[in-house]
Amino acid sequence: MSELGPLTGEPLALDLVNTRPATGDLLTTPGDLRVWLGLQADRFAEARELLAAEFTAADLAAVRELREHIARALEHVRAGTRPPATDLEAVNRAQRAAPAISELTWNGETVTATHRRTGTPGARLTTWLAEGAAGLLADPAVATVRQCDAADCVMLFLPAHPRRRWCSAARCGNRVRVARHYRRRKHT
Template identity: 35%
Template sequence: MNELLALELTRTIRMTQDGPADTIATPEGLATWIREHAPELSDDLRQEEPVADEDLRRRVVAVRSAVRALFARAVAPSRPSAADAGRLPDPDDALALLNEVAALAPVTPRLDWPVGEAPLVRQVPSAPDPGDRLLAALARAAIGLLGGPLRAQLRTCLAPRCVLYFVKEHGRQEWCSTACGNRARAARHYERHRAGRVR
């Protein structure tokens, strides 16, 4: 499972010039997001895409809220994302939901053994409903990230107006992207010059 899929789920909330935007605010947006992230999802989901209706969208949003609540807990004592100020579920409730959703699709081992190659064991979700498999995959990705070594590198982007979390890749990284870094440096430069004029 690709743990970074959980990070991608949290990035469906982002800041635009017009304010916060939600990529999965509609079933159509969710369907597009699922197709864009198909390579990161299980083989089982790639063969049978879930129907992105309003019910599945609401369930995915609930998982996203739980993941964001636990990301906020993981980055503490640093500040959580500004998008989440006062709107996140209780971390204990978020944890319970994530564990419950991860269990929606039991996993069974499957042996693949192509001729002339070494055998490979894959864990395959066995729930009949593709929506349940999607939700379980998202929850398991979050569990993998939060329970593994990447949790220690999880950060909130410090750029003005950014609402994203990211995994820190090098020692001095403070932003989720180069664009956010440029925006933060420009804001600091502006503040220094403004403070110099005020004196």
């Protein structure tokens, strides 16, 4: 993982796409995937449940491939153009990889239904990520997703405020303000 770590707190699909910053890739090992999932665990029960799983290199490859399909589809949808059919189909296929069921059990007094997913941990992970992407891609708010204004940053964010310009005030906002300050002082 990068020294700053991944940007998190955005919709799940953006957090996933943001694991590929301008320099490098934050998901290069199954361990990196586990760290990223741990960062999502405060917000998502699915992430907490998957943290106990062991992920393989194949699981990591599937997540990275899905991430690329999501990124391309997102780029098109943000621009108001039709995303490639192959990217939409890849997201749809990933959603079908680990079907959700309502598992019925008897608790001693009544029947209860518990929502859970079937499939391997890797399939459950990619399904969850694909569902997050489907939700974002179909949301009209996707048109407001922005790329950070810092010249060397490619991070995406969904602005809660229309004047937000940076992926994070602590990351890029401060860096840009400090650079501007030094430029001004240099010219005085």
